[in-house]
Amino acid sequence: MSGALLAPPPPVEPAAPLAPASAPANTSADPSIRQRARRNRALAIAFVAAVIGAIIIALAPSGRTGDLDPRSYDATGSHAVAALLAQRGVRTQAATTWADAKVHAVAGTTLVVVHPELLDDDALEQLASTPADLVVVGAETDELASLGFPVAWEPADSDAARTPQCSLPAATVAGAAELSDGGYTINGPLPWIGCYPAQYGVALVNDTAERHSITLVGSGLFLQNSNIARVGNAALALGLLDSRPDVVWLVPDPALAATPKDKQVGVTDLLPNRLQWAVVQLIIAVIVIALWRGRRFGRLVPEELPVVVRQSETVLGRARLYRRSRSLGRAADALREGARDRLGQRLGLGVRPEQAAVVHAVAQRSVQPPAAVEALLYGSTPVDDHALVTLAHALTALEQEVLRS
Secondary structure, X not given: OOOXXXXXXXXXXXXXOOOOOOOOOOOOOOOOHHHHHHHOHHHHHHHHHHHHHHHHHHHOOHHHOOOOOOOOOOOOOOHHHHHHHHHOOOEEEEEOOHHHHHXXXXXXXXXXXXXXXXXXXXXXXXXXXXXXXEEEEOOOHHHHHHHOOOEEEEOOOOEEEEOOOOOOHHHHHHOOEEEEOOEEEXXXXXXXXXXXXXXXXXXXXXXXXXXXXXXXXXXXXXXXXOOOOOOOHHHHHHHHHOOOOEEEEEXXXXXXXXXXXXXXXXXXXXXXXXXXXXXXXXXXXXXXXXXXXXXOOOOOOOOOOOOOOOHHHHHHHHHHHHHHOOOHHHHHHHHHHHHHHHHHHHHOOOOOOOHHHHHHHHHHOOOXXXXXXXXXXXXXXXXXXHHHHHHHHHHHHXXXXXXXX
């Protein structure tokens, strides 16, 4: 129809160049979310397994990993001694507190105490008067002072096999055994006797004059699982512990140990050793995974895209991101900034004109008052999606009105 007004045809986007044969047109070379999840499935399973393993290690019963613990199968544990005693008909009962141990440490039993430094002074004083045969392993100066025995201690940093050179039956039958180079010095009269001369004093002292036997051993090396089969270690352990039908083995819990007054307790001191090692292993695993999967540092290398993405697809993709993240303010700012740039170029205002200049120039070329123009181009954030769509339509109408003027 000649009299009808013909609407201008819609703008035609430039055609995208042909994509390489290896990639279909209008597709991205980046892997999809499903492909990335499938690719990283093994990594996720390994990470979850590492976390579960760390939790299992942290929650494992402490009795299986304690030093000189008759329940521990580790190299430093003493389960082998408990097994040898069981073969001889001697029952071994483990305890972790002095309150529990003293209930069972009655006359006619043997009380073994390892790591006495973890006991407080009250427990050590009661320990000295126990009616059971007493074997204390690793008692040093502070512990001896609380026990009240006429014995002094000289420390040393090593252990070695040494011969008894005394008349104690358990020592003469066992012969050479592995004990500490540090030793005891007897300050009182007989019946205290010393065995196994060491670098300083003797490594074992015994008192059998009372109604029960008291034995102090400087080191528990001969009681450990990894050393029980060497020289006379097993014979010495059995000679000291199998004289009674029941053995009460006190392994103080470090978490319940008394803290010296001059020692500051940190957060790591309150954590079990197993948990600390599990955390260290987990941190190392995360670092290794980060180095393996992380990007290499260096300058950026530009690469050509395998396909050309249309502008409409880019706008649509960014709009979907704004909508998914509920970024109404960012979306409104993008719309207003684009409108201001196009209007500024159309009106010849230059690069980044001032707000007042833009509002004044646009108001002169349109029928809207300056306050309405300022609200459109520099207004507040839309409250919802509907308000954002209304803003977009209003900005488009304002641009068309300026262009027609």
